[in-house]
């Protein structure tokens with residue numbers, strides 16, 4: 001399919017890599033102009049280049065780096081909306097995707113790690129929503145998708161901060177959907193199960209916002225192959241596939257739900273997990 005999203009202007013947070021990058025690539029392949037927002041300026045520049053090389057007719061704006069791309073800072077988000085207006089001509093789709101995990105059992109979880117996760121996932125999504133809504137109101141059209149997790153409905157041990165923030169996105173979504181429907185702005189939330197990105201793979205320690213992102217306990221000491229096997233064997237629909245859910249699968253799903261045809265859909269909490277949460 002081509003041009004399913006022609007004319008759309010999409011801001012995707014956390015789009016230098018992983019799920020966000022796959023969404024930006026897919027949206028561009030379907031004709032949407034995109035804005036890449038991320039803490040990681042180098043990876044964001046690589047993503048922009050890849051999109052420019054493959055889809056030269058699409059506009060790509062970038063706001064990235066520790067100083068300007070951090071969605072936890074309101075001033076940055078306000079600026080991102082200005083850049084969307086000046087470089088893309090507005091914003092019709094916002095995907096609040098940026099996120100991370102910093103896992104510890106509750107009695108050892110520091111106030112700082114609680115704050116970081118709540119700030120990135122919940123406050124960051126609020127900041128971005130607040131920043132782009134005036135553009136969407138002007139156009140009398142917009143779609144906002146908040147990216148949650150199965151942890152937001154079932155909870156995950158040693159992820160009290162992450163589970164709380166992801167559950168909070170449901171409230172943010174439902175209240176925004178009720179408030180913004182009169183301006184033809186749809187707001188929904190999706191909870192993913194396991195998607196094969198660095199977040200759930202065995203990884204080298206990665207630093208985000210000055211903190212070392214923690215390895216998931218179940219992945220410690222595993223090779224990538226055995227980790228992939230673990231997901232394949234533990235997720236019901238995975239046994240019919242060669243791999244767990246890949247970022248590109250998620251991007252295809254988003255693309256279908258971000259078309260104008262799917263606009264009469266708002267305030268909903270969906271789970272896309274291959275049966276991991278039923």
Ligand SMILES: NC(=O)c1ccc[n+]([C@@H]2O[C@H](COP(=O)([O-])OP(=O)(O)OC[C@H]3O[C@@H](n4cnc5c(N)ncnc54)[C@H](O)[C@@H]3O)[C@@H](O)[C@H]2O)c1
Pocket residue numbers: 013014015016017018019020037038039040069070071072097098099100120124147148149150191192193194195196197198199200208
């Ligand atoms: N991978 C999974 O299995 C899975 C499952 C459920 C939900 N999710 C959610 O999907 C989203 C994307 O995750 P992913 O797996 O692609 O992870 P990822 O680590 O590959 O990508 C996340 C991106 O977000 C960026 N980011 C983090 N904090 C930011 C901030 N303050 N400002 C701007 N950018 C920031 C990071 O730099 C990174 O590029 C996250 O919200 C995550 O919680 C992932």
